[in-house]
Amino acid sequence: MEAIKITAPLDEATVKRLRAGDQVLISGVIYSARDAAHKRLVEALNRGEKPPLDLKSQVIYYMGPSPAKPGQAIGSAGPTTSGRMDTYAPRLMQEGMKGMIGKGDRAQAVKDAMQKYGAVYFAAIGGAGALISQSIKKSEVVAYDDLGAESIRRLEVEDFPATVINDIYGSDLYQEGRAKYRSKL
Amino acid sequence: MREIKADTVTEAVARLCQEANFFLPDDVYEALTKAAESEKSPVCKQVLGQIMENAHIARTELMPICQDCGATVIYLEVGQDIHITGGDLYAAINEGVRRGYDKGYLRKSMVNQPFTLRVNTKDNTPAIIHTDIVSGDKLKITVVPKGGGSENMSRLFMLTPSDGRQGIIDSVVKAVDEAGSNPCPPIIVGVGIGGTAERTLELAKKSLLRKVGEHNPEREYAELEKELLKRVNALGIGTQGYGGTVTALAVNVEVFPAHIASMPVAVNIQCHAARHKEAVL
Secondary structure (H helix, E strand, O other): OOOEEEEEOOOHHHHHHOOOOOEEEEEEEEEEOOHHHHHHHHHHHHOOOOOOOOOOOOEEEOOOOOOOOOOOOOOOOOOOEHHHHOOOHHHHHHOOOOEEEEEOOOOHHHHHHHHHHOOEEEEOOOOOHHHHHOOEEEEEEEEOHHHHHHOEEEEEEEEEEEEEEEOOOOOEHHHHHHHHHOOOO | OEEEEHHHHHHHHHHHHHHHHHOOOHHHHHHHHHHHHHOOOHHHHHHHHHHHHHHHHHHHHOOOOOOOOOEEEEEEEEEOOEEEEOOOHHHHHHHHHHHHHHHOOOOOOOEOOOOOOOOEOOOOOOOEEEEEEEOOOOEEEEEEEEOHHHHOOOEEEEEOHHHHHHHHHHHHHHHHHHHOOOOOOOEEEEEEEEOOHHHHHHHHHHHHHOOOOOOOOOHHHHHHHHHHHHHHHOOOOOHHHOOOOOOEEEEEEEEEOOOOOOEEEEEEEEOOOOOOEEEEO
């Protein structure tokens, strides 16, 4: 299957076009954030504070890299399990976030929020951090520096490989793929 | 009494931490190759190819296979005729972890306290150390970086004798089914049966050290492994959960005697980045 080239941040036309099962290559700017950063972001929003980044149209990558060696933009940089961000994701969609990249199933509440706010969930290949790092050209910590690997990074990506798991129409590749290959013994 | 310097232990652990994170074991790579051949889903086939490419990049660039360089689980087999000199054995091991994770540009993923504070210890210590005292005058050290995503899918089932063999099968299949796409399939399923709660969990984890494709030497348990593998692969989860015919590369069963009232079963899941490296001093 031919991969679809898309640009991040995501515009509305792109979000509408994507379907569960699509292979995509993402270029542009995405932000990394995982457990601890999500907790802080949502706590800040709930206190009515301005978050350290404008979430409108952004794609958040659930990832905490290994340290970059001298001369590298970033170390290994594969996705972490998305389910741990389920508590926070709907709040960020409410703020305008349009895409999430991670791995693993999402809660129904997150899937419902994706349809409501128009956001897409992509999976990157878990455990392929060395391969994925090659599509990250620049990495810069932009918030929560004290969290180390869990800080928020601005990432410039080129042809970052991902698969659409949940689209805005309610389709779910994990469920559909599994049903297709499940056999009774 | 043979003497081994604590510094020698530290150096060995530092080296093993890096090698384990950079070099995917050959048996795992071979199992991935076979999985790519047999897999029916074209998408999974393609992703398996990317996973192997990732292992190749890690090996040549000396980069971690996965950014999650794990909690550092360490198995020690301490010969009863050795004596560690010039320092404390566990302190020497933790110093090795500290140096290895720093020098290898490995991610430090340990926090000092599991709730509220959660401040990173910044050197991946403390290691999780398991010690067996054995005969002889050697020290065997096995370093197992264990990722959080797969570890979170661990399960303990306190079954009772009447649950029988079928109860074991149902529990293991349930654990893998519920884990779904989360633990980065294709996985290796470690199963402990018997002992007490903590012993069966230890068995499940330790079974992951076995070479992929090797079965338990006891025929009855080997048959159980084969049946479990078939059942798990029938779930259709596939590589990364995209739907496919290979969900697990292997199911490893380890068994221990149990109390007359008990039949505990533990499941410890290993992602496809099945990293471990050992040395004998």
